[in-house]
Amino acid sequence: MRKSHGQVVALALGLLLVWQALCMSEGWPPEVLPAPSDVAVAAWRMTWSGEFFASVWMTLRRVAAGYLLALVAGGGLGIALARYGRLASVAGPVVRGLEALPAICWYPLALIWFGAGEWMLLWVTAVGPFFAVASATDEAIRAIPHAFVKAAATLGAGGWSMYMRVMFPASLPRVLVGLRVGWSYAWRSLLAAELLVRGVGLGDLLDRGGAAETVAAMLVVLGLGLVVERFGFEPVEHRVRLRWGA
Amino acid sequence: MKSGSALTPKVILELRQVCKDFHTRQGRLHVLDKVSLRVRRGDFLCLLGPAGCGKSTLFHICAGLEEPDSGQVLIDSQPVAGPGPDRGVVFQDGALFPWLTVRGNVEFGLTMQNVPAGERRERCDEALELVRLRKFADVNIHQLSAGMRQRAAIARAVVLQPKVLLMDEPFAALDAQTRNIMQEELQRIWAQTGTAVVFVTSNVSEAVRLGDRVAVMSFRPGRIKREVPVHRSRPRLADDPHLMEIRTFLVRDLKEDAHLAVEEELGDA
Ligand SMILES: Nc1ncnc2c1ncn2[C@@H]1O[C@H](COP(=O)(O)OP(=O)(O)OP(=O)(O)O)[C@@H](O)[C@H]1O
Numbered sequence: 001m002r003k004s005h006g007q008v009v010a011l012a013l014g015l016l017l018v019w020q021a022l023c024m025s026e027g028w029p030p031e032v033l034p035a036p037s038d039v040a041v042a043a044w045r046m047t048w049s050g051e052f053f054a055s056v057w058m059t060l061r062r063v064a065a066g067y068l069l070a071l072v073a074g075g076g077l078g079i080a081l082a083r084y085g086r087l088a089s090v091a092g093p094v095v096r097g098l099e100a101l102p103a104i105c106w107y108p109l110a111l112i113w114f115g116a117g118e119w120m121l122l123w124v125t126a127v128g129p130f131f132a133v134a135s136a137t138d139e140a141i142r143a144i145p146h147a148f149v150k151a152a153a154t155l156g157a158g159g160w161s162m163y164m165r166v167m168f169p170a171s172l173p174r175v176l177v178g179l180r181v182g183w184s185y186a187w188r189s190l191l192a193a194e195l196l197v198r199g200v201g202l203g204d205l206l207d208r209g210g211a212a213e214t215v216a217a218m219l220v221v222l223g224l225g226l227v228v229e230r231f232g233f234e235p236v237e238h239r240v241r242l243r244w245g246a
Numbered sequence: 247m248k249s250g251s252a253l254t255p256k257v258i259l260e261l262r263q264v265c266k267d268f269h270t271r272q273g274r275l276h277v278l279d280k281v282s283l284r285v286r287r288g289d290f291l292c293l294l295g296p297a298g299c300g301k302s303t304l305f306h307i308c309a310g311l312e313e314p315d316s317g318q319v320l321i322d323s324q325p326v327a328g329p330g331p332d333r334g335v336v337f338q339d340g341a342l343f344p345w346l347t348v349r350g351n352v353e354f355g356l357t358m359q360n361v362p363a364g365e366r367r368e369r370c371d372e373a374l375e376l377v378r379l380r381k382f383a384d385v386n387i388h389q390l391s392a393g394m395r396q397r398a399a400i401a402r403a404v405v406l407q408p409k410v411l412l413m414d415e416p417f418a419a420l421d422a423q424t425r426n427i428m429q430e431e432l433q434r435i436w437a438q439t440g441t442a443v444v445f446v447t448s449n450v451s452e453a454v455r456l457g458d459r460v461a462v463m464s465f466r467p468g469r470i471k472r473e474v475p476v477h478r479s480r481p482r483l484a485d486d487p488h489l490m491e492i493r494t495f496l497v498r499d500l501k502e503d504a505h506l507a508v509e510e511e512l513g514d515a
């Protein structure tokens with residue numbers, strides 16, 4: 001992992017140089033393919049005008065709200081599904097079916113229900129991770145080896161302590177997979193929805209100015225995604241892998 | 247010490263006429279039929295029987311993880327209601343928690359009893375010393391070998407100072423050498439702690455080497471066919487010639503039931 005960092009940076013710089021050279025030599029119109037220098041200028045301007053910060057802040061708030069809501073509700077539904085067989089036999093297939101529906105498909109309906117505002121965006125953001133987290137939690141709990149629960153019972157665990165000290169950690173590796181998938185659903189569908197409505201937000205920023213502004217906004221979206229990956233999911237997954245030896 | 251009626255040690259675990267059925271798609275499965283057993287303080291009882299005869303079912307009932315349909319399970323003359331710290335339990339695969347270190351596993355039961363951290367640590371260290379895993383206290387479970395895992399599982403059970411240690415084929419998944427070593431170790435641990443042991447196995451040599459008594463189970467319905475005492479000083483070696491005679495007898499005794507078990511298995515397929 002560590003060693004390849006330098007190579008990745010070198011590759012990125014190389015691509016950047018090729019890109020810049022292409023733009024300069026072929027004389028492509030900058031409205032079609034902006035040169036890195038144009039993008040840098042646009043990014044500089046948007047940073048100082050405050051557009052970047054306003055959009056990033058807005059989008060992060062939305063994605064955090066939608067994702068957290070989905071975690072709580074989806075986790076709750078997942079636990080209920082694992083716990084109550086009757087519920088699972090009826091609602092389980094529905095949950096897994098609806099997870100297969102790309103969340104942006106909810107956009108038109110959400111627009112009718114809530115109008116072009118925050119509630120619509122919340123719905124579109126939360127609905128994808130909701131189903132992903134619900135089905136992952138359900139599966140994770142079902143997959144807990146019975147031996148763990150039996151052993152814990154003989155050691156005096158029960159009720160709350162069984163949930164918190166056994167079921168929760170035992171299901172964590174699989175739940176994490178659901179969390180990661182859910183995150184990507186939330187992030188993608190929110191940006192798509194923001195692109196479709198006018199207003200403050202990174203999605204909107206993508207489609208506001210010229211091509212240089214678009215590419216600058218794309219880079220910000222990419223950067224944010226990488227930051228969440230690198231500082232959110234990776235450390236947690238790394239620790240779980242170390243412990244479990246998987 | 248052990249003989250002499252006046253000095254007969256107290257009965258710790260008693261099963262009275264325990265019956266258990268399972269209801270399967272093929273119909274009713276009469277697994278345990280009026281099983282009665284007595285385990286006294288310091289006893290080492292081996293429960294021997296062919297695959298599928300109901301050993302694990304009986305084990306689960308003793309542990310309080312399953313309820314008998316009829317009959318009684320008494321610990322210190324008190325009826326058993328669910329699992330409890332008076333019975334230490336070791337499963338075949340150890341069932342150690344991979345999200346905890348060895349220490350975390352051994353301290354788990356103490357944490358459940360709200361034992362303060364200092365005392366927890368001390369008792370955990372003692373238990374790890376007993377199974378010779380002291381150096382591995384802070385290691386993750388997946389880093390342990392199969393034999394070390396069973397040591398840790400034993401430590402996790404004995405740290406609660408149970409009256410009886412229940413073990414369900416704890417060495418069945420180990421290779422021959424490790425198994426041999428663990429049998430020696432268990433005899434030492436048993437001598438050091440004085441806890442009564444109920445050891446479930448389908449391996450005749452293991453039963454004869456470890457048990458003061460071997461309770462032989464029959465197949466379908468599962469009954470205690472007979473109890474065979476093993477009078478032999480300890481520690482016993484795996485190839486002790488004096489044990490051979492009992493071994494040969496038990497192998498013959500089991501043969502018919504083992505055949506029945508295999509036939510049923512093949513018939514089901
Ligand atoms: N929960 C259950 N539901 C239905 N049948 C069961 C259940 N548990 C065990 N059985 C059946 O009861 C019989 C006895 O099972 P048990 O696990 O007690 O046998 P065992 O002697 O421990 O076998 P093994 O040597 O394979 O460990 C088997 O035929 C098994 O299929």
Ligand SMILES: [Mg+2]
Nearest residue numbers: 301302303414
């Ligand atoms: Mg068994």
